Amino acid sequence: MSRASIVRPLAVLAAAFTIAACGGTESPPVSTKTPASSSAPATASPDVFTPVTARPLDLHPVAFPGTDGHFHLVYELELTNTKLAPATIDSVAIIDPSKPTQPIAQFAGQDLVSRLRTLMPAPADNAAIEANGSRFLYIELSFPDSASVPKEIAHRFTLHAASNPAGTTPDPMTYTIASLIISQRALPKLSPPLRGNHWVATNGCCNSEIVHRGSLSSVNGSEYDSQRFAIDWMLLGDDGQFVHGDPKVATNYADYGQDVLAVADGTVVSTINDLPDQVPGTLPNPASITMETVDGNGVVLDLGNGVYASYAHLQKGSVTVHPGDKVHVGQVLGKLGNSGNTSAPHLHVHLMDGPSPLGSNGVPYVIDKFELAGQVDPVAFAAAPGVEGVWARNLPANPPQRTDQFPLNLNIVNFR
Template identity: 45%
Template sequence: MTVTTLLAAGCSSDTTTSSTSARPTATASALTGVSVPDSFSPVVVTPVSNSTFPWLGTDQKYHVSYDLQLTNASRLPASITKVEVVDAKHPNSVITSLSGRQLVDPKCAYGECNLLRMLPSTNTTDTVIPPGQSRALLIDLAFGTLKQAPAAVSHRLSLTGQANPPAAKPTPISYLAAPFDISAGKPLSIAPPLRGTNWIAANGCCGTGEAHRPSLNTFNGKLTNSQRFAIDWLKLTDTGQFYSGDKTKNESYADYGQSVYAVADGTVSSTLNTVDAGTPGLLPAKDPVLGPKLTIENVDGNHIIENLGGGVWAMYAHLIKGSLLVKPGDKVKKGQKIAELGNTGNSSAPHLHLQLMDNASLLQADSIPYVFDHFTYEGQISPAAWQASDAYESGTFFQGKLPQGQPRSGQLPLDLSIVDFPSP
């Protein structure tokens, strides 16, 4: 199922606290004393993400997600065998090791697989990086407690490649690279953007097989991923279906026209309110007539970008034309209705796309993790059922719903979570 896609595309406690400035800021202490041994490194490792921090998911684990660019700057092909993420100050302490199907698996459609990406971000067929070419690597870490997360990580590459400048053929080598700060802030706690029952966190973090996590793009002269933590919110009926009646009409979908609310106090930075509704089941990017009409301005349909302060912006996208109740410069309050959920832009079904980012421009922004202050966790949609659904989201999806919901706070729903958002 594809709801939406892209254009051309250490802490001291186990509590998650809100911050008025959740924009990641690299801290000198995290990398103090961190170094990597001298080595000839044919594959150059560069973080795509800004410094980041852990956040608590609905699996009760603390997650850290970021992206790396791997560039083969040597004369010989480089075949990646394994990438280990290690504690930067204790490099013999391995946090996770990525190899085999985690890097490349053409048969895997969903989960912790195909983390090594072609650029622009698509699955690759092998782990070879030819001379002068680059790949991206998606990193997703999970910790049982916040104390288990180090202040910074480094990356040990094992590969077959050019071991030294005169080398004439590839040989096995291994080296450390790219120390990276993962303790650069705390997640901002925001209010739900919607209200009611049976909301689905589609295309959420983490793993591949969905639209947002691997959505690296080249904008404004750099590689960016502003949608790393974005969620497409869809609503199920009381019988566990996304629509009832004519599946080709937006009005048949349970979430169409639902009120959208500001997730925090802030100021509206920009809006778009002129894009006509799309047709369910049809993704414009894959249509020969509609595809060429998509631009970087209208790909997200009608939308609102809100400045939350502290270097954080919220984006609400795919809204109904004419439903926006705010304009640039308006001050809004948390919980204030700002628009209605629609199906505009590069979207194949009604939904609300929500993300937090560190820039008012989607094209320049890096994605920022966040948590919701309150919701009720109701279970999970099966990835197999989701992947098997058609372009209209046909099917019944309550198989993984819990007998009784669980109140949650300070968490970010993981991909395909079922949640209820209570009224204030």
């Protein structure tokens, strides 16, 4: 069974931060903020020609605390070369406008290319953008504490592109665009979606190679990354294995049939309850999957304050709630299964800013309390052809408790 295809088969190389020299003449930063009202005459910043534009998919990113003790900021930019000359991005520096000479991070060379995606999306081959072409740029930033998270960030592009509206050959340029105010809104605080020990946060946050990170959807006239903070929860048995016996039999997985719980009080928005389990081992025929069935049997909850929770891949006939029902935290919503676009039993959970599991933007959150029992080796997990085998040994009986944190990729956690 393909381990990388538990949900959607897109995986790319992880990227690291590098520092690269900038070339060309830098234009003044381009202001994207609306000036406050004032009795004084309005003044405008000088216009700057920007042949490659950058549009954030999430206008209000918020940093969140992970189990590594750091605060993480995750977002995407859509880059578009608006002119006839081909463009090549040499480097992108993320800056705090109040400290423009001290980049927070800088991507160049292969580190930059590994973060670029076509609109399909698929990994980009290089940092070039053809005339009238677009790319997505995936960005994940890490800060040692909340005080280190800037209030605003901007993006300094060093590139070769048309230097005037009629230009047909690329010239060196540097300019700063795509200013983002970092949201200070409170993070949703959830209770665990499952019970028991040794749940593994597979396909979790936070780097560009994670399959959920690549699950951008073109829905209802826009692009969305509803799954940027999704987790596929899988259960290790007491012997550290996900599956015992034939991996093509869904009931052989340690997590199959586990109760799925409401993470907060809420109202049921939608449910699906009549799709069969897939045979584990491979993803289903894409022709058999539709927008409605991609997540299999599931539940969408309205948690209030514009936040929704999506549960996917439940067992056929196990969903216990109906649209309009009020649910309370910890209530059983259904049972973990293997329906929809999946190749192994697991519970897919993500939060979003709208009721559509695909046509919404993903929202980060924290879980109120859990125990951090260990970590599956990410290198070994990425290299493995399937999920068979032993993934953890000698896990502690009384691991440390964590409160108000987001479980990161391949963390092993206990939900008491």
